[in-house]
Amino acid sequence: MNFIRLFGMKTGQVTIHDIARMLDISASTVSRALSGNTRISRATRDKVKMLAEKLNYQPNVVATNLRTGKSKTIGIVVPHINRNFFSNVIGGIEQTASNAGYRVIITQTHELYEKEVENIRALINARVDGILVSVSGGTKTYDHFNQVKKRGIPLLFFDRTIDEIETGRVMIDDFRAAYKAVKHLIDEGFKHIAHFAGPQHINIYRKRLGGYQEALKESGLSMNEDFIFFDNLTEEKGWKATEKLMKLKNRPDAIFSASDISALGAIKYLKEHGFRIPEDMAVVGFANEPFTSIMDPGLTSVEQKGYLIGVGVASLFLEEIMQSAEARQFRKVIIEPELIIRKSSLKKSR
Amino acid sequence: MNFIRLFGMKTGQVTIHDIARMLDISASTVSRALSGNTRISRATRDKVKMLAEKLNYQPNVVATNLRTGKSKTIGIVVPHINRNFFSNVIGGIEQTASNAGYRVIITQTHELYEKEVENIRALINARVDGILVSVSGGTKTYDHFNQVKKRGIPLLFFDRTIDEIETGRVMIDDFRAAYKAVKHLIDEGFKHIAHFAGPQHINIYRKRLGGYQEALKESGLSMNEDFIFFDNLTEEKGWKATEKLMKLKNRPDAIFSASDISALGAIKYLKEHGFRIPEDMAVVGFANEPFTSIMDPGLTSVEQKGYLIGVGVASLFLEEIMQSAEARQFRKVIIEPELIIRKSSLKKSR
DNA sequence: CGCTGCCGGTAAACCGTTTTCAACCTCCTA
DNA sequence: TAGGAGGTTGAAAACGGTTTACCGGCAGCG
Numbered sequence: 001m002n003f004i005r006l007f008g009m010k011t012g013q014v015t016i017h018d019i020a021r022m023l024d025i026s027a028s029t030v031s032r033a034l035s036g037n038t039r040i041s042r043a044t045r046d047k048v049k050m051l052a053e054k055l056n057y058q059p060n061v062v063a064t065n066l067r068t069g070k071s072k073t074i075g076i077v078v079p080h081i082n083r084n085f086f087s088n089v090i091g092g093i094e095q096t097a098s099n100a101g102y103r104v105i106i107t108q109t110h111e112l113y114e115k116e117v118e119n120i121r122a123l124i125n126a127r128v129d130g131i132l133v134s135v136s137g138g139t140k141t142y143d144h145f146n147q148v149k150k151r152g153i154p155l156l157f158f159d160r161t162i163d164e165i166e167t168g169r170v171m172i173d174d175f176r177a178a179y180k181a182v183k184h185l186i187d188e189g190f191k192h193i194a195h196f197a198g199p200q201h202i203n204i205y206r207k208r209l210g211g212y213q214e215a216l217k218e219s220g221l222s223m224n225e226d227f228i229f230f231d232n233l234t235e236e237k238g239w240k241a242t243e244k245l246m247k248l249k250n251r252p253d254a255i256f257s258a259s260d261i262s263a264l265g266a267i268k269y270l271k272e273h274g275f276r277i278p279e280d281m282a283v284v285g286f287a288n289e290p291f292t293s294i295m296d297p298g299l300t301s302v303e304q305k306g307y308l309i310g311v312g313v314a315s316l317f318l319e320e321i322m323q324s325a326e327a328r329q330f331r332k333v334i335i336e337p338e339l340i341i342r343k344s345s346l347k348k349s350r
Numbered sequence: 351m352n353f354i355r356l357f358g359m360k361t362g363q364v365t366i367h368d369i370a371r372m373l374d375i376s377a378s379t380v381s382r383a384l385s386g387n388t389r390i391s392r393a394t395r396d397k398v399k400m401l402a403e404k405l406n407y408q409p410n411v412v413a414t415n416l417r418t419g420k421s422k423t424i425g426i427v428v429p430h431i432n433r434n435f436f437s438n439v440i441g442g443i444e445q446t447a448s449n450a451g452y453r454v455i456i457t458q459t460h461e462l463y464e465k466e467v468e469n470i471r472a473l474i475n476a477r478v479d480g481i482l483v484s485v486s487g488g489t490k491t492y493d494h495f496n497q498v499k500k501r502g503i504p505l506l507f508f509d510r511t512i513d514e515i516e517t518g519r520v521m522i523d524d525f526r527a528a529y530k531a532v533k534h535l536i537d538e539g540f541k542h543i544a545h546f547a548g549p550q551h552i553n554i555y556r557k558r559l560g561g562y563q564e565a566l567k568e569s570g571l572s573m574n575e576d577f578i579f580f581d582n583l584t585e586e587k588g589w590k591a592t593e594k595l596m597k598l599k600n601r602p603d604a605i606f607s608a609s610d611i612s613a614l615g616a617i618k619y620l621k622e623h624g625f626r627i628p629e630d631m632a633v634v635g636f637a638n639e640p641f642t643s644i645m646d647p648g649l650t651s652v653e654q655k656g657y658l659i660g661v662g663v664a665s666l667f668l669e670e671i672m673q674s675a676e677a678r679q680f681r682k683v684i685i686e687p688e689l690i691i692r693k694s695s696l697k698k699s700r
Numbered sequence: 701c702g703c704t705g706c707c708g709g710t711a712a713a714c715c716g717t718t719t720t721c722a723a724c725c726t727c728c729t730a
Numbered sequence: 731t732a733g734g735a736g737g738t739t740g741a742a743a744a745c746g747g748t749t750t751a752c753c754g755g756c757a758g759c760g
Contacts, residue, residue: 013501013746015745015746015747016746016747017746017747025709025710026709026710026711027710027746027747027748028709028710028711028712028747028748028749029708029709029710031746031747031748031749032709032748032749035748039707039708039709040708040709041707041708041709044708044709058471058474058475059475059746059747060416060477060745060746060747061475061476061477061747062412062415062416062421062476062477062745062746062747063416063715063745063746063747063748064746064747064748065412065715065747066410066412066413066416066714066715066716066717066745066746066747066748067714067715067746067747067748067749068715068747068748068749069715071412073455080441081437081440081441081444082434082437082438082440082441082656082657083437084432084434084640087431087432087433087437088432090431090432090456091430091431091432091458094431094456094457094458095458098457103455103457103472103476104455104456104457105423105453105454105455105456106440106444106454106455106456107444107448107453107454108441108444108445121408122453124408125408125409125411126411126412126453127410127411127412151363264644271646289640290639290640290641291640291641291644291645294614294641294644294645295644295645296621296646306432307432363716365715365716365717366716366717367716375739375740376739376740376741377716377717377740378717378718378719378739378740378741378742379738379739379740381716381717381718381719382718382719382739385718389737389738389739390738390739391737391738391739394738394739409716409717410715410716410717411717412715412716412717413715413716413717413718413745414716414717414718415717415745416715416716416717416745416746416747417716417717417718417719417744417745418717418718418745419745
């Protein structure tokens with residue numbers, strides 16, 4: 001008759017104490033044996049491991065977390081989970097993290113400052129080992145981020161970053177992306193290039209405008225104030241801006257839009273009014289949304305490499321926790337954007 | 351001179367012991383006071399709460415989890431995070447869960463059976479309070495799911511379910527969705543309707559085929575074997591299938607595709623060969639991918655309501671944990687699909 | 701022979717809560 | 731005055747691991 005009772009019977013979970021009792025050794029020996037500690041003899045280690053295997057022992061990570069103060073979990077804060085770009089980033093993070101034995105907790109802010117503060121608080125609370133953030137549009141103050149740093153929790157930014165806070169960060173080079181896009185248009189022979197810019201209080205849109213200007217300047221092309229539209233990120237705004245452009249006496253021959261969706265608006269206007277793309281007007285967008293490859297003509301656009309950004313920021317995190325909190329240095333990874341060239345900007349026949 | 355030392359100084363975390371010491375009461379009293387236990391006098395409760403507030407006390411959830419056996423976390427297992435449909439589902443789950451005070455851990459299987467088993471094991475290990483799964487394409491056996499049930503952890507399926515396992519589940523009615531789509535085509539006056547079906551060993555594609563057949567039968571329309579293509583979910587396959595269809599002597603006047611992407615292939619073929627949509631051939635897709643609204647003509651498609659499915663499955667989970675494990679009953683929620691009608695299927699002028 | 705060092709292991713503290721079981725005080729009643 | 735009853739509180743035992751401190755035995759060495 002078997003009178004050995006398993007501790008964890010109610011939960012169906014075997015504990016190291018069960019194994020210890022069955023082998024008539026102490027729980028600490030079991031713990032060490034399982035972690036491969038060489039202080040335990042090979043013989044004992046093997047015995048323990050075999051029994052653990054047989055009983056399908058699963059360590060209680062919650063107990064481990066409590067004791068070690070580490071949770072093997074990283075928290076993510078993004079504006080929206082279900083945006084193509086962000087879900088790609090998350091995919092990359094999850095992949096990298098899970099390979100390194102980390103779990104991933106996801107939270108979304110819906111661009112709300114309050115939600116961001118709350119999510120950060122909840123993640124600190126959950127004792128995550130690191131927090132990866134793409135900053136919400138509505139973020140006003142940085143106190144919640146400083147809290148994270150003060151607690152010694154690795155904090156990293158991706159895509160939407162805050163310069164004032166010293167952290168590791170991963171983003172694409174928006175300046176260079178814009179430069180590349182405009183340079184491509186110039187190389188194709190377009191000389192009068194309009195720009196749909198985003199709101200200039202946001203970092204990345206300022207940089208995209210800068211890259212646009214730089215490319216023009218470098219090629220000695222004039223800049224026309226009438227060719228630049230701000231706050232232009234919807235399809236409708238893109239449509240209307242294009243309408244205005246086409247009614248100018250000397251109209252441009254190309255548009256570089258800081259977003260795919262307003263580029264789509266432009267293309268719809270052009271098609272509706274019988275203009276040919278790219279002969280009458282070339283269009284380049286930004287973000288390489290899935291629909292850009294599906295449109296007719298295909299929309300040339302800047303691939304932001306969300307997956308790669310995710311892999312990058314997760315790797316940076318892993319790197320950071322290897323170092324002691326003091327020796328920590330904050331790396332900045334800039335990912336080279338890629339211009340995906342499609343028919344909407346190819347003038348020359350090749 | 352202040353000689354009170356906080357326990358958690360290294361981590362910057364205040365514990366109930368710190369509060370207890372400062373107020374010269376016991377930790378258990380603090381714990382009870384904070385949880386609003388009426389056994390503690392109003393006066394003491396207020397004192398504790400005020401000090402906790404002042405010190406910005408944050409309970410260590412890991413300790414709570416260990417003690418209570420609950421983690422206030424739910425695990426999600428999906429094939430891919432960065433698929434429009436799934437990221438919508440996840441968005442819905444996160445929203446609902448976080449409102450109820452639950453965190454969400456995400457894992458992806460990449461359609462791999464082994465990954466699914468591993469993820470499930472890791473989630474059990476992390477002591478999640480529930481596991482929500484959309485089954486991987488490669489899943490062969492169900493042992494890992496039974497493990498979850500045996501452990502008493504609530505298991506729920508969404509979208510891709512397994513009939514053999516008794517769980518709560520949320521999905522859309524694929525039969526009805528297909529029926530609606532085909533009925534719509536019939537109502538528009540189309541009489542010869544082809545179908546791009548998916549692989550029939552997968553549940554949902556069988557049902558879509560069924561709905562298609564039912565609608566035809568109901569309207570007394572004949573079914574033509576040549577009009578049905580299996581294993582047809584890529585753009586290229588859609589293109590080729592359409593080519594075959596158009597070369598038939600008596601060709602169909604409409605296509606109902608079980609996926610948007612193969613519908614896109616169809617539309618590309620039609621446009622390239624000068625056929626008009628929907629006059630020469632109407633097309634209806636499935637999934638309502640973002641690009642369907644952007645195409646020209648817009649592609650009529652079935653909206654799967656990912657967000658709603660997410661909300662639904664999370665709500666079902668919350669419902670389930672309210673009940674005792676024995677009294678548990680498994681609800682099945684079928685979400686009514688919606689047909690989003692666009693130009694690609696509108697024959698009549700309105 | 702006495703000292704040192706290593707090997708293999710144990711006992712107990714610890715992580716921060718929750719919860720069980722009492723204890724204590726005061727007031728009230730028999 | 732003894733004995734509840736009721737209202738507050740505390741000590742200690744969990745939860746399941748990890749880690750520190752320590753111990754007995756044995757080999758090596760001067």
